[in-house]
Amino acid sequence: MAKQLTSRKENYSQWYNDLVVKADLAENSAVRGSMVIKPYGYAIWERMQSVLDGMFKETGHQNAYFPLFIPKSFFSKEASHVEGFAKECAVVTHYRLKNDENGKIIVDEDAKLEEELIVRPTSETIIWDTYRKWIQSYRDLPVLVNQWANVVRWEMRTRLFLRTAEFLWQEGHTAHATKAEAIEEAEKMVGVYATFAEEYMAVPVLQGIKSPNERFAGAVETYCIEALMQDGKALQAGTSHFLGQNFAKAFDVQYVSKENKQEYVWATSWGVSTRLIGALIMSHSDDNGLVLPPKIAPIQVVIVPIFKNSEQLDAISSEVVKIIEQLKSKGITVKFDDRDTHKPGFKFAEWELKGVPVRLAIGPRDLENKTVEVARRDTLEKETLQLIGIADKIEHLLEQIQINIFQKALSYREDHTYSVDNWEEFTKRIEEGGFVRAHWDGTSETEQIIKGKTKATIRVIPVDEIKEEGKCILTGNHSKQRVVFAKAY
Amino acid sequence: MAKQLTSRKENYSQWYNDLVVKADLAENSAVRGSMVIKPYGYAIWERMQSVLDGMFKETGHQNAYFPLFIPKSFFSKEASHVEGFAKECAVVTHYRLKNDENGKIIVDEDAKLEEELIVRPTSETIIWDTYRKWIQSYRDLPVLVNQWANVVRWEMRTRLFLRTAEFLWQEGHTAHATKAEAIEEAEKMVGVYATFAEEYMAVPVLQGIKSPNERFAGAVETYCIEALMQDGKALQAGTSHFLGQNFAKAFDVQYVSKENKQEYVWATSWGVSTRLIGALIMSHSDDNGLVLPPKIAPIQVVIVPIFKNSEQLDAISSEVVKIIEQLKSKGITVKFDDRDTHKPGFKFAEWELKGVPVRLAIGPRDLENKTVEVARRDTLEKETLQLIGIADKIEHLLEQIQINIFQKALSYREDHTYSVDNWEEFTKRIEEGGFVRAHWDGTSETEQIIKGKTKATIRVIPVDEIKEEGKCILTGNHSKQRVVFAKAY
Numbered sequence: 011m012a013k014q015l016t017s018r019k020e021n022y023s024q025w026y027n028d029l030v031v032k033a034d035l036a037e038n039s040a041v042r043g044s045m046v047i048k049p050y051g052y053a054i055w056e057r058m059q060s061v062l063d064g065m066f067k068e069t070g071h072q073n074a075y076f077p078l079f080i081p082k083s084f085f086s087k088e089a090s091h092v093e094g095f096a097k098e099c100a101v102v103t104h105y106r107l108k109n110d111e112n113g114k115i116i117v118d119e120d121a122k123l124e125e126e127l128i129v130r131p132t133s134e135t136i137i138w139d140t141y142r143k144w145i146q147s148y149r150d151l152p153v154l155v156n157q158w159a160n161v162v163r164w165e166m167r168t169r170l171f172l173r174t175a176e177f178l179w180q181e182g183h184t185a186h187a188t189k190a191e192a193i194e195e196a197e198k199m200v201g202v203y204a205t206f207a208e209e210y211m212a213v214p215v216l217q218g219i220k221s222p223n224e225r226f227a228g229a230v231e232t233y234c235i236e237a238l239m240q241d242g243k244a245l246q247a248g249t250s251h252f253l254g255q256n257f258a259k260a261f262d263v264q265y266v267s268k269e270n271k272q273e274y275v276w277a278t279s280w281g282v283s284t285r286l287i288g289a290l291i292m293s294h295s296d297d298n299g300l301v302l303p304p305k306i307a308p309i310q311v312v313i314v315p316i317f318k319n320s321e322q323l324d325a326i327s328s329e330v331v332k333i334i335e336q337l338k339s340k341g342i343t344v345k346f347d348d349r350d351t352h353k354p355g356f357k358f359a360e361w362e363l364k365g366v367p368v369r370l371a372i373g374p375r376d377l378e379n380k381t382v383e384v385a386r387r388d389t390l391e392k393e394t395l396q397l398i399g400i401a402d403k404i405e406h407l408l409e410q411i412q413i414n415i416f417q418k419a420l421s422y423r424e425d426h427t428y429s430v431d432n433w434e435e436f437t438k439r440i441e442e443g444g445f446v447r448a449h450w451d452g453t454s455e456t457e458q459i460i461k462g463k464t465k466a467t468i469r470v471i472p473v474d475e476i477k478e479e480g481k482c483i484l485t486g487n488h489s490k491q492r493v494v495f496a497k498a499y
Numbered sequence: 500m501a502k503q504l505t506s507r508k509e510n511y512s513q514w515y516n517d518l519v520v521k522a523d524l525a526e527n528s529a530v531r532g533s534m535v536i537k538p539y540g541y542a543i544w545e546r547m548q549s550v551l552d553g554m555f556k557e558t559g560h561q562n563a564y565f566p567l568f569i570p571k572s573f574f575s576k577e578a579s580h581v582e583g584f585a586k587e588c589a590v591v592t593h594y595r596l597k598n599d600e601n602g603k604i605i606v607d608e609d610a611k612l613e614e615e616l617i618v619r620p621t622s623e624t625i626i627w628d629t630y631r632k633w634i635q636s637y638r639d640l641p642v643l644v645n646q647w648a649n650v651v652r653w654e655m656r657t658r659l660f661l662r663t664a665e666f667l668w669q670e671g672h673t674a675h676a677t678k679a680e681a682i683e684e685a686e687k688m689v690g691v692y693a694t695f696a697e698e699y700m701a702v703p704v705l706q707g708i709k710s711p712n713e714r715f716a717g718a719v720e721t722y723c724i725e726a727l728m729q730d731g732k733a734l735q736a737g738t739s740h741f742l743g744q745n746f747a748k749a750f751d752v753q754y755v756s757k758e759n760k761q762e763y764v765w766a767t768s769w770g771v772s773t774r775l776i777g778a779l780i781m782s783h784s785d786d787n788g789l790v791l792p793p794k795i796a797p798i799q800v801v802i803v804p805i806f807k808n809s810e811q812l813d814a815i816s817s818e819v820v821k822i823i824e825q826l827k828s829k830g831i832t833v834k835f836d837d838r839d840t841h842k843p844g845f846k847f848a849e850w851e852l853k854g855v856p857v858r859l860a861i862g863p864r865d866l867e868n869k870t871v872e873v874a875r876r877d878t879l880e881k882e883t884l885q886l887i888g889i890a891d892k893i894e895h896l897l898e899q900i901q902i903n904i905f906q907k908a909l910s911y912r913e914d915h916t917y918s919v920d921n922w923e924e925f926t927k928r929i930e931e932g933g934f935v936r937a938h939w940d941g942t943s944e945t946e947q948i949i950k951g952k953t954k955a956t957i958r959v960i961p962v963d964e965i966k967e968e969g970k971c972i973l974t975g976n977h978s979k980q981r982v983v984f985a986k987a988y
Contacts, residue, residue: 040573040628041616044566049644052563074541077533078618078649078665079589082596084529086604097596100568101606102618104590105653107571115575117590117615126606127530129567129591129618139529149840155538160567160649164594176567351638 014363017297022241029291030170033300033364036287043168043175047284050364053308054287055178059158061210061305062180062282065202071154071182076136078160079127084135088260091134094227098164100129100175129162134228134253134279137183138261145185145275147266152195153185171288172245172499179283182250185275187265189254192276193231196252199280200233203248211286212303212416213237213293214423215247216445216494218470223454226279230254236469236494238423239292242443244469244496247289250280288499293419294388300365301388303415304408311337311344311404312366314357316373323348326372329397333370333382336401342408362387367411368404388415429492436483436495440466445496449489451482460484466495503852506786511730518780519659522789522853525776532657532664536773539853542797543776544667548647550699550794551669551771554691560643560671565625567649568616573624577749580623583716587653589618589664618651623717623742623768626672627750634674634764636755641684642674660777661734661988668772671739674764676754678743681765682720685741688769689722692737700775701792701905702726702782703912704736705934705983707959712943715768719743725958725983727912728781731932733958733985736778739769777988782908783877789854790877792904793897800826800833800893801855803846805862812837815861818886822859822871825890831897851876856900857893877904918981925972925984929955934985938978940971949973955984 014032016024030036035051047055063073079102085092106121130136137155144153162176171177182199186192200217207213215235225232229251237247255274258264263275294301304310313330317323330346337344345366347357354371361369371383382400385392388411395403426444430436439446441464450456450468460483461467470493477491503521505513519525524540536544552562568591574581595610619625626644633639651665660666671688675681689706696702704724714721718740726736744763747753752764783790793799802819806812819835826833834855836846843860850858860872871889874881877900884892915933919925928935930953939945939957949972950956959982966980 037629037632039566040570040625041566041568044568046566046629047564049561049563053561055564056562072538072542073545074538075536075544075667077528077530077535078651079530079533081529082604082606085596092604098594099596100591100616101593101596102589103592103606105587107574107586107588107590107617115571115581117571117592127589128596136529140526140535143526162567178564 014359015297015299018240025297026292027170029295029299035291035300036170038170041175043165045170045174045176047178050308051287054290054302054306055284057306057308058206058210058286059180062202062206063158065206066156066180066182069154069198069202071156071184073158074155075157075159076133076140078130080130080133080136082126082128084139085128087135088228088256090256091228091260095131095163099131100162100164102127102129130159131161131163132279132281133157133159133161133181134183134257134277135261138257138263138277141183141185141275142261142263145263145265148187148268151185151187151265151275152191154182154195155184156180156182169288171284171291174284177284179281181279181281184278185258185263186278187267187273187276189276192254192278193252196231196233196250196278196280199278200235200248200250203250203280203282204235206282207235207237207247207286207289208416210303210305211290211293212305212412212419213247213289214416214420216470216472217474218472218494220249221454221457221468221471221493223457224467226251228253228256230256234470237289237293238426238445238496239289239499240422241292242426242497244445244498245285245289245292246469246498247286248280248282251278253277253279294415295365298359298390299363301415302365302367304367304412307365307367308343309345309364309366310342310408311368311370312361313344313346313370313372314354314361315346315348316354316371316376322374323350325374325377329377330372333397333400337404340401340405342401342404358385368407370404386411388418430483431480433483437464440464440495440497443497445469445494447492447494448483449480449491450493451485451487451489456482456484456487460495465497467498468493469496469498470494503848504786504788507729514786515781516659518784518788524780524789525659527659530664532654534659534663534665536667539797540776543779543791543795544773546795546797547695547699547775548669551691551695552647554695555645555669555671558643558687558691560645560673562647563644564646564648565622565629567619569619569622569625571615571617573628574617576624577717577745579745580717580749584620584652588620589651589653591616591618619648620650620652621768621770622646622648622650622670623672623746623766624750627746627752627766630672630674630764631750631752634752634754637676637757640674640676640754640764641680643671643684644673645669645671658777660773660780663773666773668770670768670770673767674747674752675767676756676762676765678765681743681767682741685720685722685739685767685769688767689724689737689739692739692769692771693724695771696724696726696736696775696778697905699792699794700779700782701794701901701908702736702778703905703909705959705961706963707961707983709738710943710946710957710960710982712946713956715740717742717745719745723959725985726778726782727915727934727985728778728988729911730781731915731986733934733987734774734778734781735958735987736775737769737771740767742766742768783904784854787848787879788852790904791854791856793856793901796854796856797832798834798853798855799831799897800857800859801850802833802835802859802861803843803850804835804837805843805860805865811863812839814863814866818866819861822886822889826893829890829894831890831893847874857896859893875900877907919972920969922972926953929953929984929986932986934958934983936981936983937972938969938980939982940974940976940978945971945973945976949984954986956987957982958985958987959983
């Protein structure tokens, strides 16, 4: 199989598009901006869902489901939210079609909705309208709910996984009696996201807060995780918002406290989406295709038999059955690619393209010698191993691969993180790509000017590090700490 | 806690509505016809999803995701499909809102879509438009794909779970090289549904095919499972369709066969929805609340401590911790309700209302005697058991409850299934409720007349039984076999 991908060096953007399509992850659909997530891509999403869902439940959350449609008027209730969300969205205006006199299907103008419905771009409004009915007393708090759902934001320029009109996500929406508890929740959940990104996706992330410009519409504080892609651009991988009492006030959600006083409820919301698949691809993959961390890979081990005739295949298969059994007993997912329609070389390239962490190849000579050829996707190294104890060896190898992929991404980030103190170096580093730690005077105006000049935005304001004072890179005004700039997806 | 529900006898419909709301399963939302599925109701759906998803994967299917929106023109491509589906549906006409001069939010008329988008009522059209790209050769077949998704069908009269504008479901869409293989798939999947309904939901179902009148719009044959509710009405619990080459022809999906000929692809689709929760409720529940079969119950065992002070609670808790550990090691889900805000009687009634299969109560005297009070939800019987070996006893009891619930529902159905041979008895039995096995002359016209006179429809035409010829209940014309009539949800 010939090289299928444009190289990253040649055209990074084209490489990404090629890879998503050729590795059978997703494709564009007949509906502008909406993607089809193909089975292999969806299997990655299912792995992500399964791990995240477990983490949410471990931290006390339950799933629920709220309506797809939101009455238009709901968006007007929270002033900053409407600015951020109610503009570019899909609007349902009618509820019936009919045939015209020529038998053509047309919208039935008699079936016009009194109030238009918005296809949810996010669900704060409909959920807080519901919470008003759920919450009366402090005994009803906290409400710790998550929803797995599709959402729609009308986008003019779309890219598979990274920016699509419809995407899949989860959105947590919690209600609390106190401000402190809500802040603790928002911080806890961004921590869950960071753990998931680093320990499962093997993607190192910076944690911190957003500047007011980059904050979620309606939030008091937005916490985020931010990852660096191989082209030096940042990608926001998850956000968690402390919403204050904004939505409680907008939807009149009050509770009677232990002290018998009426109080507004405190809120958070937090989400990650199928965009994570984009982050996964761009963090690890290479010019041969996907590189998947074992903990997220739908198939962790693929076994390719090398045979010339069906007798050989039968002999190999009876050995492979035993290997599969041993691997499965360790919870390792394995696929035996015994297709007789394709040659081994084709299969090698295909599974390399699809990023399967470990490939075993086994032929007649291996049977004689009781060996197997083991190839790891991350380093492309091969070695021949004795079959005895093979499951333990593979299990250990998968752990090593998981660590190596993370370390490689971390080294990349460290090599592309710069502390700069003058404008010239700042613009140079931003242009080249990477995280640029620089001083900022704390004003939105300065942030906007920097964005206008360089396309860089403040990706994250670190919170857990010792703060070093200095002078703003643009204005020279006083700065309380360095913040992290980058160009972003 | 006083009786919370209207009794079934008093008003069955009101009993159902009360139960759904008071057991915290679902509620109506601010959007007409759309429900909010609350955490406890959603947990039941998650159990169903988990079991079904496993069964689909066992039978070789993979999940994928297709767009929510479908271009209007797609519905015109399959003539009978458009009649059935493209009428009562949500239509997206615009993609932007704006503020008018008074700051009010209005639809931006400049952002009108060239072609309206339909919110999917079912996905055959968009999926077959996609399959055209996926299928070229016999090597690409079969395609065995399932989607978990939300769909919208504009309904004027809605009822929680049973009929809502938006609902959650799964829809399988498969593509095959031969007619025989597609029919086999459609039959296999209705078999999967029957197994799931009977073995997990403990709901006995009739299996068979639909009459042409009741067939899915675009299907050549519709297979179904049909259950009998406690009010004598039938509920269609799942359908599987053999679609012939209808969608392949409408969307021009052809493949090159082994013999190097261009052929149209054969199709199936099959689905079950959150409606199953309605079937579950109406099959088993009683005037005290839900009765959940253990295999679907989100909580299988609840433990209620009986205590007067915190010393007693502490002593009980340290015993309960051990019980929980033993139960969990057997994979039994258990909740310890140690709230100090409610009395045991309140808790008993609450968990009864929520249908938890087994309740354990444990107080100071039980601690002394090393006993526990065990109450089963299905029969409301209580007994006091020795704590030794309690996990084995509970495991066995859960199995017994599962069987008993199924047997009870089966007995009800058998007691309410009638073979009738004259019109007078037919109308009487239909009026009283139940499955009525009667002869039918095979014409749509007769079926329509019967429906007009009695509201009964043909729920299912049995396929796996010895056929007995006879005379049509209405016309006296020749009938090849008895079919099953009932009034239906």
